[in-house]
Amino acid sequence: MPIRPENRARYPKNWPEISAGIRFGRAGKRCECTGECGRGTHAGRCPNVHNGIAYGTGSRVILTVAHLDHTPENCDPENLRAMCQGCHLHYDRDHHRQTAAATRRAAVEAAGQLPLDAP
Numbered sequence: 527m528p529i530r531p532e533n534r535a536r537y538p539k540n541w542p543e544i545s546a547g548i549r550f551g552r553a554g555k556r557c558e559c560t561g562e563c564g565r566g567t568h569a570g571r572c573p574n575v576h577n578g579i580a581y582g583t584g585s586r587v588i589l590t591v592a593h594l595d596h597t598p599e600n601c602d603p604e605n606l607r608a609m610c611q612g613c614h615l616h617y618d619r620d621h622h623r624q625t626a627a628a629t630r631r632a633a634v635e636a637a638g639q640l641p642l643d644a645p
Contacts, residue, residue, distance in 0.1 A: 529598075536598040544601050545591045549576065553608035555589060562594075563613035574610035583612070590614045 529537060538544065549555065557572035567582060574580050576589035592609045593600060596618070609617060 533598060538599075538601055541601070544606070548591050548603070548606050549589045549608045552603070553589070556608070557587075557589065557610040557613055558608045559610070559613040559617070562607075563609065563617040564619075565613060565616045572610060572613055574612070580610065580612060587611070592617055 529541075552558075555576040557574040559568075559572040560570060561568070563572075574587045574589075576587055578587045579585070580587045587610050589608055590611055592607045592614045594605050594607055597605075
């Protein structure tokens with residue numbers, strides 16, 4: 527997944543090397559998800575391989591690296607998992623909902639509007 531500009535400073539300078547080591551070294555270019563993404567579409571390890579064709583969608587697979595605790599500063603190998611874009615997006619879905627809601631609230635407040643539940 528591309529790193530959002532506002533989060534770039536949270537990643538270590540050597541993130542490209544760390545990411546490549548996980549995706550192409552440890553994972554051998556294959557998604558390491560074994561179901562923790564919650565998709566329920568594969569038994570055992572996900573079959574998607576980097577630059578291959580994704581099962582179910584036919585799209586090109588891009589292997590990414592997920593931070594299991596959603597903390598970019600935590601680059602311990604145990605906290606990192608090579609995931610195809612489908613597994614990564616599904617794994618992060620609840621986290622994305624939370625951060626999107628916070629972003630929307632901040633935009634409303636910055637515009638000077640009061641939240642609906644304000645006293």
